[in-house]
Ligand SMILES: [Zn+2]
């Protein structure tokens with residue numbers, strides 16, 4: 001399985017040269033197995049995908065974690081959505097008083113977007129995620145609700161014995177230095193358990209977090225603790241704050257790694273990187 005990081009930034013995209021190294025695009029990753037692909041989230045990172053190279057031609061599956069702008073703002077602009085020969089399946093969380101389609105329609109309609117959802121030229125199919133694991137081609141997909149404002153899921157994608165967990169926006173405990181003692185109460189634990197790769201929110205350091213409790217994001221410490229508790233084999237720290245320059249974020253990361261020891265690799269998510277598991 002190959003995982004391409006097309007957008008690693010949270011909240012809003014940046015174009016500054018000071019954020020170029022880690023990347024300015026908002027959340028989007030692509031998971032590839034042979035000639036099959038899944039797209040997770042549709043932030044501006046989706047605009048980096050070379051859709052012309054898609055060999056599975058007419059069907060594209062996009063799995064959304066939630067509908068905050070940084071996870072959907074590329075949706076109205078990626079090339080295949082204007083191609084009448086394409087069938088685009090968008091999957092996302094139900095669990096709200098409004099159906100997923102109505103919530104998406106709020107963004108993909110005037111005055112926020114010039115075209116109504118129903119007038120988009122491609123064939124758009126919108127699915128609320130089932131409560132059970134389901135298969136799309138070779139991919140076994142599990143989604144579970146995680147702690148973040150509004151209906152939000154994390155994903156676990158498995159092919160054979162390999163698995164990747166993707167939880168880009170997550171605050172598993174509110175204003176606590178550590179996770180709950182019992183694994184079964186930890187948001188995101190099942191998704192991350194024994195994953196070969198965990199791509200996880202880690203937007204803040206402790207000082208920043210104290211001013212942003214309840215915003216739905218977590219510290220590097222909590223991300224690493226979840227990874228350790230769940231025995232994930234590798235952690236990629238994701239959802240960089242757009243106010244953090246590459247220099248600041250790298251220093252934050254170095255300080256964190258100097259103060260702790262882990263027996264699994266941890267790295268910062270870098271836009272454009274590809275990870276093989
Ligand atoms: Zn986000």
Ligand SMILES: [Zn+2]
Nearest residue numbers: 068148169216
């Ligand atoms: Zn969010």
